[in-house]
Amino acid sequence: SSGINAEYGGVCIFKYFVRSDDPQTAYVMFVLILELLCFLIIAVSYILIKLFTVASGAAIQNDERGNKVIRQRHRRLQFKICLIIGTDFICWIPFLFMCILHYAEVLEATEYYNIFSVVLLPLNALVNPLLYMDRVSAAILDTMEKLWQRVKIIIKLFKSTAADVHVEKIEMNVMAQN
Numbered sequence: 001s002s003g004i005n006a007e008y009g010g011v012c013i014f015k016y017f018v019r020s021d022d023p024q025t026a027y028v029m030f031v032l033i034l035e036l037l038c039f040l041i042i043a044v045s046y047i048l049i050k051l052f053t054v055a056s057g058a059a060i061q062n063d064e065r066g067n068k069v070i071r072q073r074h075r076r077l078q079f080k081i082c083l084i085i086g087t088d089f090i091c092w093i094p095f096l097f098m099c100i101l102h103y104a105e106v107l108e109a110t111e112y113y114n115i116f117s118v119v120l121l122p123l124n125a126l127v128n129p130l131l132y133m134d135r136v137s138a139a140i141l142d143t144m145e146k147l148w149q150r151v152k153i154i155i156k157l158f159k160s161t162a163a164d165v166h167v168e169k170i171e172m173n174v175m176a177q178n
Helices: 025-062 068-103 110-132 134-177
Strands: none
Touching: 025 068, 068 110, 068 134, 110 134
């Protein structure tokens, strides 16, 4: 057995979902641990970059002559870092947990294998290079900012409506007492 498995819906892909009695268990666990370590190294590296840009951005903001363009670049870089870590987390961590749960025989995950291996992980590989492109990450950031502005308007509207309802209830209670 070569580590390539065609039993998952006829798709020839690496066999990550193994049980303790599978002869490839040690190799698969090594690969999964290596992937987890790589994710952690990448995440820690990006978090450090984010911390350095936050500190640098704070120094620029404290400087009265702080350049607006530089602050904007820092904000976009921080957002890009969050997107990269987030997409890696969304794609890889559930897959690693699914592998562990399958190995521990807590969950029969074979039916989900094609979704992870043929859709989710390659999608992550496609998205990551796009996130490094400034235009793509800027478009995502602009869209999220517009969405956040709309959410804030809805929240404000909901609060004002809730306050009006509360005032009406108080008025009704006062009128009922008179």
